[in-house]
Amino acid sequence: ELRLEQDDLVFAHTDGLIEARRSGEMYGADRLARLVVSATRTQSPTELVRTVHEEVSAWADGISDDAVALALRRNG
Numbered sequence: 631e632l633r634l635e636q637d638d639l640v641f642a643h644t645d646g647l648i649e650a651r652r653s654g655e656m657y658g659a660d661r662l663a664r665l666v667v668s669a670t671r672t673q674s675p676t677e678l679v680r681t682v683h684e685e686v687s688a689w690a691d692g693i694s695d696d697a698v699a700l701a702l703r704r705n706g
Contacts, residue, residue: 634704635704636704636705636706637704637705638703638704639670639675639678639701639702640700640703641666641678641700641701642699642700642701643662643698643699643700644695644696644697644698644699645695645696646695646697646698647682647683647693647699648662649695650686650687650695651690652690657686657689657690662686665681665682665685665686666678669681670701674703675701675703676701678701679699679700682699683697683699
């Protein structure tokens with residue numbers, strides 16, 4: 631059970647996002663967390679999911695593994 635306060639955000643993802651690679655380097659959880667924190671300030675959950683997919687895909691020049699993300703925000 632998780633209690634969410636107004637405007638709290640839940641972001642879940644599969645490992646395909648953090649394991650996306652470029653020249654042997656993984657995108658990584660820290661880089662993904664920084665992206666989510668910065669984008670969530672100005673974007674809706676739908677926009678956030680789109681931004682994450684686009685940014686990771688561009689960084690890795692495509693994603694070859696599963697890449698699923700879910701963002702939920704409590705309103706009111």
